Amino acid sequence: MTGFAGYQNELYLQGLAGTVPPFTTDPERLEESARERLGPGPFWYVAGAAGTGATARANREAFDAWRIVPRMLTDATERHLGVSVLGTELPAPVLLAPVGVQAILHPDGELATARAAADLGVPFVLSTAASHTIEDVAAAAGDAARWFQLYWPNDPDVCASILGRARAAGYRVLVVTLDTWTLAWRPRDLDQGYLPFLRGVGTAIPFSDPAFRAGLAVAPEDDLPMAILRWVHMFTGTDKSWDRLGFLREHWDGPIVLKGIQHVDDARKAVDAGVQGIVVSNHGGRQVDGAVGSLDVLPGIADAVGERVEVLFDSGVRSGADVVKALALGARAVLVGRPFAYGLAHGGEVGVRHVLRCLLADFDLTLGLSGHRSPAELSREVLRPR
Numbered sequence: 001m002t003g004f005a006g007y008q009n010e011l012y013l014q015g016l017a018g019t020v021p022p023f024t025t026d027p028e029r030l031e032e033s034a035r036e037r038l039g040p041g042p043f044w045y046v047a048g049a050a051g052t053g054a055t056a057r058a059n060r061e062a063f064d065a066w067r068i069v070p071r072m073l074t075d076a077t078e079r080h081l082g083v084s085v086l087g088t089e090l091p092a093p094v095l096l097a098p099v100g101v102q103a104i105l106h107p108d109g110e111l112a113t114a115r116a117a118a119d120l121g122v123p124f125v126l127s128t129a130a131s132h133t134i135e136d137v138a139a140a141a142g143d144a145a146r147w148f149q150l151y152w153p154n155d156p157d158v159c160a161s162i163l164g165r166a167r168a169a170g171y172r173v174l175v176v177t178l179d180t181w182t183l184a185w186r187p188r189d190l191d192q193g194y195l196p197f198l199r200g201v202g203t204a205i206p207f208s209d210p211a212f213r214a215g216l217a218v219a220p221e222d223d224l225p226m227a228i229l230r231w232v233h234m235f236t237g238t239d240k241s242w243d244r245l246g247f248l249r250e251h252w253d254g255p256i257v258l259k260g261i262q263h264v265d266d267a268r269k270a271v272d273a274g275v276q277g278i279v280v281s282n283h284g285g286r287q288v289d290g291a292v293g294s295l296d297v298l299p300g301i302a303d304a305v306g307e308r309v310e311v312l313f314d315s316g317v318r319s320g321a322d323v324v325k326a327l328a329l330g331a332r333a334v335l336v337g338r339p340f341a342y343g344l345a346h347g348g349e350v351g352v353r354h355v356l357r358c359l360l361a362d363f364d365l366t367l368g369l370s371g372h373r374s375p376a377e378l379s380r381e382v383l384r385p386r
């Protein structure tokens, strides 16, 4: 067995030789062991969700509401997992979601994640709230696909400067996150008094930005709280609107993807705005409590937009079966968040690579065993409601 499923063989052969994998292959156990490794601050910051956690639960329930109906004797021994996303061939329909402040999980943070992703050819989406700069992460990623996620600063000079840096450093796709113009009510973080951002973790990009620094009376190194406050003010606020997307278009000549779409009408507005893609996402349940599961809204959105924008999906993807379900319901590819963050916490680059290889192997095998040779063969016919 070759391809991504080869990781299964590798692990069995290691087992034969008396060794077991350095980290668990099971996503739930991985979360448990991340909890043991990390302090409560970082662990709950990553694992936590908005309010009562109802949306994060709804994300998982939405996956559980669908069941795969396997087909036999289809000869799915040879499989091709590759998909084309926004003009690039990816080895599999999986990307790493933008996750900020990765230095709370491992000192190498985004550098380690970018290396692991590059090694597998999986695109890594760098968050504006990263712990390393745009340029350093680009260097770590080498030739691999680079995507940049924007927390859209109110200050146009700072926004233009950050976008210019990302373009100059070779990032091609811009992901604009719409659902986090302020942080939600997150009781875990409030009870712990833990927000990494307020400790200056996740500020590498603004603090290294000439336009941002030019607006400060005192350098961030000399007055950290003031610089953090200014940045928080800059990326929170409600002055964004659909008509202002033109500003981003003027400053970005590659594909633009809007992240955080949950309503069919917003998906249609994205089409009208002329962007190239959307991420159907509720931020892993971290923003609106009591919201609909992200997978529940995917089919309606996919139907509404058709081929006019590329539809990506995230929030709650944990297994190969989840990837099959999201693709069958209309996603071209999925992004994963927390699982790779736990991998990073376990072993930096090696941990992220392990988690990714597990997910890709699981997807490869689930796709094949359910009778399919490629993502293109997945449609709603493959699923049944529970």
Ligand SMILES: Cc1cc2nc3c(=O)[nH]c(=O)nc-3n(C[C@H](O)[C@H](O)[C@H](O)COP(=O)(O)O)c2cc1C
Binding pocket: 045, 046, 047, 097, 098, 099, 100, 101, 127, 128, 129, 149, 177, 259, 281, 282, 283, 284, 285, 286, 314, 315, 316, 317, 335, 336, 337, 338, 339, 341
């Ligand atoms: C710790 C953490 C930090 C995140 N930071 C960002 C971020 O900086 N920008 C962003 O667009 N999304 C961010 N997200 C949301 C993810 O991109 C993604 O939407 C979400 O994690 C998907 O859900 P999952 O964790 O269930 O896979 C973050 C998520 C987590 C868990």
Ligand SMILES: O=C(O)C(=O)c1ccccc1
Binding pocket: 099, 100, 101, 129, 180, 197, 202, 283, 286
């Ligand atoms: O925590 C998050 O979900 C998130 O998106 C974020 C926002 C600001 C800084 C770091 C992460």
